Amino acid sequence: MSNDQPSRSRRNALKCLAYGGAGTVFALTGGVLTPIDLAVAADKTRGSKMGRPFFVQISDTHIGFNKPANPDVGATLTRSIELVNSMSIRPQLIIHTGDITHLSRPEEFDTAEQLLSQLAVSELHTVPGEHDVADTTVSEYFNRFGKASNNKGYYSFDHAGVHFMALINVLHFKPGGLGALGAEQLRWVNDDLRGQSASTPIVVFAHMPLWSIYEPWGWGTGDARLLIEQLRRFGSVTILNGHIHQIVQKVEGNITFHTARSTAYPQPEPGVGPGPGPLVVASDQLPARLGITTVSSIKHHLSPGDSTLADASGVAGGV
Amino acid sequence: MRIPRSRVALAFVGALLLIVALYTRVASADETAPAQIVMKDFKFTPMSLTVKAGTTVTWANKDDEPHTVTSDSGLFRSGAIDTDGTYSFRFERPGTYHFTCSIHPQMVGTLVVQ
Structure with missing residues (x-):
């Protein structure tokens, strides 16, 4: 939602505040996916103008976290789930871009699975965050969510004419460096994309940003450039990440990059403070700093003023 | 000059304590303090x-x-x-x-x- 809407009534503003902590919807506009704040999409009046909800991105649920930044991450996740379930036309699939749990503990995964099972959508797709692979055996995530990728962590699927690629970039960190995709996965990407037409919309999702946002905090993927080169020939590419618990967007040619908010707790802006830890904000401010992202297939073209970036700045400004 | 036996004993004990103290210090280093x-x-x-x-x-x-x-x-x-x-x-x-x-x-x- 944009902050520059002069006609917004106080009632709507309050409603938006209440719906903060929800997320963002993506709309498919002439083959280009556009993220829309979920609170807007869930609004019966305004949401109906945005076309058919396509999918929802949820990220960084951090089940198991219980520090002052958010003592009840289960409740804020439940709130987001309720919002998805309340949409008049529900999206068919949900993408979780990782950090499902905080400490990779079995009981955290159990709770997360239980909560996510309340989503009234037919498909849940996940990629792990580094918090999900922090157990000594790196097995808890794969025991539960490994089947889709044959325990590799990366796989692809097609939905409504859009080609989705789930990638893993949280294993094999280069010490002192960034996330990594690795040569084997990049070869698989090459094989997977070979048969795709350039007109097929592509959605790529992975936990850590696939572009460098702030390298001193590891907010990037060292070999992402080798992935991006393979995506350039496509007319519509949307890259979705989590990890940094805030919305940052960039458009590079036909490629739109988007990082999602967390449903658990905010993190500082790049380089502010000693490191990327939980950011404690006043409890009445917390909902506006959380969120998920929804994508819908839109029936009309947005005006330039409602472009992806304008929309993002509105969302980032606080719903 | 004759040194009282008690003074000798005291010096002996003192020397012993010093040796024990030094030994303990060396030993703790050898035992690799955490x-x-x-x-x-x-x-x-x-x-x-x-x-x-x-x-x-x-x-x-x-x-x-x-x-x-x-x-x-x-x-x-x-x-x-x-x-x-x-x-x-x-x-x-x-x-x-x-x-x-x-x-x-x-x-x-x-x-x-x-």
Whole structure:
């Protein structure tokens, strides 16, 4: 939602505040996916103008976290789930871009699975965050969510004419460096994309940003450039990440990059403070700093003023 | 001049205490007192530490964010260490061991075992 809407009534503003902590919807506009704040999409009046909800991105649920930044991450996740379930036309699939749990503990995964099972959508797709692979055996995530990728962590699927690629970039960190995709996965990407037409919309999702946002905090993927080169020939590419618990967007040619908010707790802006830890904000401010992202297939073209970036700045400004 | 027997005894005891004290100090070094590395503000402190073989090193997390201690060579892997949690590993063999936090790869440290 944009902050520059002069006609917004106080009632709507309050409603938006209440719906903060929800997320963002993506709309498919002439083959280009556009993220829309979920609170807007869930609004019966305004949401109906945005076309058919396509999918929802949820990220960084951090089940198991219980520090002052958010003592009840289960409740804020439940709130987001309720919002998805309340949409008049529900999206068919949900993408979780990782950090499902905080400490990779079995009981955290159990709770997360239980909560996510309340989503009234037919498909849940996940990629792990580094918090999900922090157990000594790196097995808890794969025991539960490994089947889709044959325990590799990366796989692809097609939905409504859009080609989705789930990638893993949280294993094999280069010490002192960034996330990594690795040569084997990049070869698989090459094989997977070979048969795709350039007109097929592509959605790529992975936990850590696939572009460098702030390298001193590891907010990037060292070999992402080798992935991006393979995506350039496509007319519509949307890259979705989590990890940094805030919305940052960039458009590079036909490629739109988007990082999602967390449903658990905010993190500082790049380089502010000693490191990327939980950011404690006043409890009445917390909902506006959380969120998920929804994508819908839109029936009309947005005006330039409602472009992806304008929309993002509105969302980032606080719903 | 004749020194009283009590003074001799006292000097003897004093010397003995000194020897015991010195011996204890040397012995404790030989027994490799435990070493600690603190994880705070997304840094290992100290970033580099030298210990003797047989030392048990303990990492203590003082951040609000979990960390791990993960050896580059795969020798040790702590798993997630939550706030105020610790992880210990006993180093038997001399060598240089590089480690990182697998959650925050910008955190790096080195342990030299002599």
